[in-house]
Amino acid sequence: MSSAVAQQWFKNSQLVGDKLLVTSAVFFPLIGLCIFFCYPLFLVAGKSLQLADGTYGIANYINVLKSPGIVKAVCNSMVLSVSTTAFCLFFGFAVAFALQRSGIGGKRYLKGALSLPLLAPSLVQALGLLFLLGRNGLVHKWTGWDIEIYGFWGLLIANILYGLPQAILIIEAALRQSDARYYEAAEILGASKWKQFFDITLPNAKFGILSAGFVVFTVTITDFGNAAVIGGNYKVLATEIYSQVVGQMNFGMGAVIGILLLLPTLIAVYIERVASQKQFGGSSESAIPVSTNFYAKRDVPLGVFVHTIASIAVLVVMTVIMASFIKLWPYRMTFTLANYNITLSGGYTPLWTSLLVSVEAAVLGVVFLFALAFSMKRIPPKLAKLVYLLAVLPVGVPGLVLGISYVLAFNVSDNMLGMLYGSSFLIALCNFYHYHSQGFLTMITGVRAVPPALEETVSCFGGGNVRILRDAVLPFMGPTIISVFFFIFMRSMVTLSAVIFLISSKVSVAAVSVMRLDEAGFTSQAAAFSTCIMITVILAMGLMNSLIYLYSISGAGKEASSDQQGIEKRGLARMVDRTYCWSST
Amino acid sequence: MRAFNMQNVKILATGIFMGLAFCSQVQAGEITVYSALEEDEIADYLAVAKKSLPDIEINVLRLSTGDLGARVIAESANPQADVIWGFAVTNMADKKILSQLEPYKAVNSESLPAQYRAEDDSWFAATGYMGALCVNTAVLESKKLPMPKSWSDLTNPVYKGEVVMPNPASSGTGYLQVAAIIQGAGEEAGWKLIDEMDDNMAQYTSSGSKPCKMARAGEYAIGASLSFVAMKSVEMGYPVSMVIPSDWAGYELEASGLLAGSKNKEDAKKFLDWTLSQEAAELYTKYKAIITIPGSKPSEMATAAGLPENLSEVLYPVDFAKSAKERPEILKKWSATTTK
Numbered sequence: 001m002s003s004a005v006a007q008q009w010f011k012n013s014q015l016v017g018d019k020l021l022v023t024s025a026v027f028f029p030l031i032g033l034c035i036f037f038c039y040p041l042f043l044v045a046g047k048s049l050q051l052a053d054g055t056y057g058i059a060n061y062i063n064v065l066k067s068p069g070i071v072k073a074v075c076n077s078m079v080l081s082v083s084t085t086a087f088c089l090f091f092g093f094a095v096a097f098a099l100q101r102s103g104i105g106g107k108r109y110l111k112g113a114l115s116l117p118l119l120a121p122s123l124v125q126a127l128g129l130l131f132l133l134g135r136n137g138l139v140h141k142w143t144g145w146d147i148e149i150y151g152f153w154g155l156l157i158a159n160i161l162y163g164l165p166q167a168i169l170i171i172e173a174a175l176r177q178s179d180a181r182y183y184e185a186a187e188i189l190g191a192s193k194w195k196q197f198f199d200i201t202l203p204n205a206k207f208g209i210l211s212a213g214f215v216v217f218t219v220t221i222t223d224f225g226n227a228a229v230i231g232g233n234y235k236v237l238a239t240e241i242y243s244q245v246v247g248q249m250n251f252g253m254g255a256v257i258g259i260l261l262l263l264p265t266l267i268a269v270y271i272e273r274v275a276s277q278k279q280f281g282g283s284s285e286s287a288i289p290v291s292t293n294f295y296a297k298r299d300v301p302l303g304v305f306v307h308t309i310a311s312i313a314v315l316v317v318m319t320v321i322m323a324s325f326i327k328l329w330p331y332r333m334t335f336t337l338a339n340y341n342i343t344l345s346g347g348y349t350p351l352w353t354s355l356l357v358s359v360e361a362a363v364l365g366v367v368f369l370f371a372l373a374f375s376m377k378r379i380p381p382k383l384a385k386l387v388y389l390l391a392v393l394p395v396g397v398p399g400l401v402l403g404i405s406y407v408l409a410f411n412v413s414d415n416m417l418g419m420l421y422g423s424s425f426l427i428a429l430c431n432f433y434h435y436h437s438q439g440f441l442t443m444i445t446g447v448r449a450v451p452p453a454l455e456e457t458v459s460c461f462g463g464g465n466v467r468i469l470r471d472a473v474l475p476f477m478g479p480t481i482i483s484v485f486f487f488i489f490m491r492s493m494v495t496l497s498a499v500i501f502l503i504s505s506k507v508s509v510a511a512v513s514v515m516r517l518d519e520a521g522f523t524s525q526a527a528a529f530s531t532c533i534m535i536t537v538i539l540a541m542g543l544m545n546s547l548i549y550l551y552s553i554s555g556a557g558k559e560a561s562s563d564q565q566g567i568e569k570r571g572l573a574r575m576v577d578r579t580y581c582w583s584s585t
Numbered sequence: 586m587r588a589f590n591m592q593n594v595k596i597l598a599t600g601i602f603m604g605l606a607f608c609s610q611v612q613a614g615e616i617t618v619y620s621a622l623e624e625d626e627i628a629d630y631l632a633v634a635k636k637s638l639p640d641i642e643i644n645v646l647r648l649s650t651g652d653l654g655a656r657v658i659a660e661s662a663n664p665q666a667d668v669i670w671g672f673a674v675t676n677m678a679d680k681k682i683l684s685q686l687e688p689y690k691a692v693n694s695e696s697l698p699a700q701y702r703a704e705d706d707s708w709f710a711a712t713g714y715m716g717a718l719c720v721n722t723a724v725l726e727s728k729k730l731p732m733p734k735s736w737s738d739l740t741n742p743v744y745k746g747e748v749v750m751p752n753p754a755s756s757g758t759g760y761l762q763v764a765a766i767i768q769g770a771g772e773e774a775g776w777k778l779i780d781e782m783d784d785n786m787a788q789y790t791s792s793g794s795k796p797c798k799m800a801r802a803g804e805y806a807i808g809a810s811l812s813f814v815a816m817k818s819v820e821m822g823y824p825v826s827m828v829i830p831s832d833w834a835g836y837e838l839e840a841s842g843l844l845a846g847s848k849n850k851e852d853a854k855k856f857l858d859w860t861l862s863q864e865a866a867e868l869y870t871k872y873k874a875i876i877t878i879p880g881s882k883p884s885e886m887a888t889a890a891g892l893p894e895n896l897s898e899v900l901y902p903v904d905f906a907k908s909a910k911e912r913p914e915i916l917k918k919w920s921a922t923t924t925k
Contacts, residue, residue: 136803246651247755
């Protein structure tokens with residue numbers, strides 16, 4: 001009798017706990033989005049309606065649409081973004097497939113090499129391409145070939161390098177889980193490898209591919225850095241914003257273009273619709289991972305292809321690192337360490353601020369994004385749709401617009417939010433929300449790959465959301481969570497466009513130091529400082545990786561293996577334990 | 586995966602809120618200065634200023650002209666700075682900035698010639714910089730090109746595809762060059778010259794220092810840029826010559842003023858006074874092409890560039906208020922005239 005009461009009480013409390021978990025998992029990230037994204041953006045929208053004489057109206061919109069060159073800029077932006085997206089999806093899928101499903105060698109190196117453009121300050125990519133492919137670059141010197149890097153093609157290369165790692169991040173999450181039994185069945189039925197690829201692999205990665213395409217398209221259309229350096233006379237929308245806001249101090253017009261740039265994110269509505277359709281297969285609790293055996297006919301060409309792409313990324317960065325040890329590139333090519341003696345006021349201090357800011361952004365990011373992605377399936381579909389839209393919207397906001405919106409929102413004296421202004425924590429928040437969409441889409445792609453049957457099993461055994469989370473979702477999501485963490489960490493270390501509005505005379509970050517050195521004319525010192533940032537990021541990542549490794553050893557006892565299968569086994573083993581527990585009570 | 590137990594959550598929370606501790610507090614004797622002057626000159630000036638004003642802690646935030654303007658406008662609801670120091674006067678004269686300044690008659694400001702200060706004393710300019718061409722002598726030599734001396738020279742077809750210039754819509758430097766040509770040559774001849782130069786122009790950049798950096802790296806032969814970057818490049822050892830166009834030397838004044846929202850006006854004023862002192866004037870000679878403080882030595886740079894002691898001989902007396910007002914019209918015409 002008393003045990004029945006206790007059981008009833010336990011069940012009730014579990015239900016309450018369940019609700020509480022889902023509610024808070026949605027509530028806190030949503031409040032964060034409202035305060036640190038929607039509200040600032042709302043103020044920018046207000047600016048877009050404010051006219052030069054202080055009154056309100058839509059004249060700014062009309063002026064933008066009427067201004068000469070805007071049609072050209074829109075067309076250029078569209079052509080560029082569509083081409084970049086096409087290349088990034090093709091390359092990105094090839095790399096993600098090579099990493100997750102093939103037997104090619106040097107996977108770790110590949111992964112590192114292709115994330116270089118994420119952890120390098122934008123100056124590095126610009127300088128690297130110029131040193132290599134510029135009119136006075138190495139390729140020209142060695143071959144005498146006159147390349148015209150400025151303009152569409154240069155911009156395309158630079159944008160592909162920047163968009164590719166973000167595409168890989170998301171597509172990889174989609175390809176991570178798989179079930180060999182589909183392929184075995186297809187094999188028995190006599191389907192060719194190509195047919196298997198088009199009928200099993202591609203459809204299963206559909207959501208990831210669409211999301212990656214959306215992200216690449218939007219980051220390209222909002223990117224200013226590459227356009228300014230290598231775009232030459234190829235004018236795009238982001239350069240228009242810059243010349244309105246920074247060149248002519250004309251906030252209204254800049255805000256209008258910023259708002260118009262949100263339009264492409266409407267594509268996200270379509271992606272969300274695709275996502276809500278049931279994808280077949282996915283993976284199941286008894287999934288047998290697809291073997292990643294070496295298969296020469298596929299893996300040799302694939303390996304050559306993806307390693308070539310990686311080499312380009314490495315070459316660009318290595319050129320700049322090399323230049324940082326050169327006295328006067330390209331005139332006096334003698335070795336020197338002098339460039340590492342940073343004469344800038346503050347020296348290397350901003351580097352440590354950046355490190356703190358980036359860890360804060362990444363930790364906050366992973367917790368909020370995971371919570372949001374986990375609860376998407378557990379809240380009413382209408383609400384889920386709204387959350388989805390809000391969560392993917394930030395990628396459509398150019399950094400410059402985000403930075404100014406933060407000043408408008410947080411530089412206030414009459415409420416609590418004002419306390420954040422001038423602090424490094426606000427920079428961390430800004431960085432997290434700047435890259436919110438990429439992190440969210442990766443997480444949700446990962447969550448979708450968690451076998452639904454496994455969640456149901458836990459649920460059938462009486463496990464609530466807490467248990468589903470711990471026993472079904474987390475073990476599968478480990479690698480995805482870690483890659484999202486490092487993505488936000490790396491971007492936060494080097495992003496500049498928004499942050500430039502949030503530094504103060506006392507708090508500054510590393511990316512700003514690079515820009516200052518470059519502006520003051522010390523290009524080699526800027527390259528040296530960038531090299532230090534990259535080394536710091538790599539060291540920090542190495543350290544965090546080994547901490548995770550140590551933790552996984554101590555956490556899992558003798559099952560030290562941290563690879564996918566290990567984690568999976570552990571999760572299942574724990575579940576079996578628990579099943580035993582439940583049946584015995 | 587036990588990463589989500591309470592202990593860890595606590596550690597995370599502590600870490601996050603540590604960040605909040607960075608909030609700064611305004612103290613008496615402390616001022617915040619926004620400046621668009623160059624990094625190394627600021628360091629030099631501050632070292633001396635701190636000795637003369639030992640009771641004031643001067644915090645400087647250095648931003649490029651465009652970023653600084655955007656920042657000040659964005660912060661207008663709750664101004665964070667006390668002083669704007671060395672900011673392009675064309676931007677300072679914009680009413681979005683002007684409306685945030687509080688007139689202050691700095692000590693010695695009445696000794697400045699009238700064109701170097703605002704009528705209502707909302708700003709004054711102690712220094713200025715000039716437009717200059719960065720010419721890569723190595724490229725000239727290898728392509729057998731003549732040395733250009735003026736804007737008119739740049740219309741010579743031999744330079745086709747070898748000239749870079751900042752876009753006046755996004756760069757103040759670009760605008761001062763265009764304004765100087767139009768005001769110097771007159772409306773008609775000025776626009777004709779810009780049109781002819783356009784044929785030779787490889788690209789228009791968004792930043793004012795970029796053309797010089799491209800020229801010094803050997804990407805192009807000639808970059809229309811600023812005296813500061815040109816001098817710096819020569820000093821660093823690049824094969825670069827600085828050429829001040831002999832026809833119309835565009836220039837920009839660096840204005841300073843007191844922000845109305847300052848919470849420490851007393852110290853802010855003391856600092857503004859210092860920027861006009863003879864002590865400061867002495868320091869300016871090392872970096873500045875134009876020094877407006879009467880009685881100061883001609884700058885090293887002006888002498889090196891072969892400029893006359895009396896700069897008003899070459900500097901066109903620009904009406905900066907008018908220049909700021911006409912900007913939208915000039916930019917519109919500019920984008921209609923140029924083809925790139």
